[in-house]
Amino acid sequence: MQEKDIKLLFDAGDLTRADIVPLPMEAGWGLQFNRRKGHPVMMDAQRVQPRRFKTLDAAYKTLIHIGFREARIIAQ
Known part of the structure; x- marks a missing residue:
């Protein structure tokens, strides 16, 4: 799901939490979002x-742009 679609879900109140997660097999981080249903x-x-x-x-700045004010960082 692209950033514009995630922002629509956020504005609709469908996202409950944002996590910054390490990407397996790659150097870097990804963003995972929990939905109310699904x-x-x-x-x-x-x-x-x-x-x-x-x-x-960079990941956190994107979350701020979407509208989140906090996120969890998941480390392995």
Whole structure:
């Protein structure tokens, strides 16, 4: 799911939590969102699934842009 679609879900109140998660087999971080009903969704880029952020700061700035004010960081 791309950022614009996730923002629509956030504005509709469908997202309950955002997690910054390490991506397996890649260096970087991804964003996972829990929905009120249904399975968690990952943020995708236009051509790549999932979207990869090189730094935690970049991932957090995207969450702020969507509207979140807090997120969990999941470390392995």
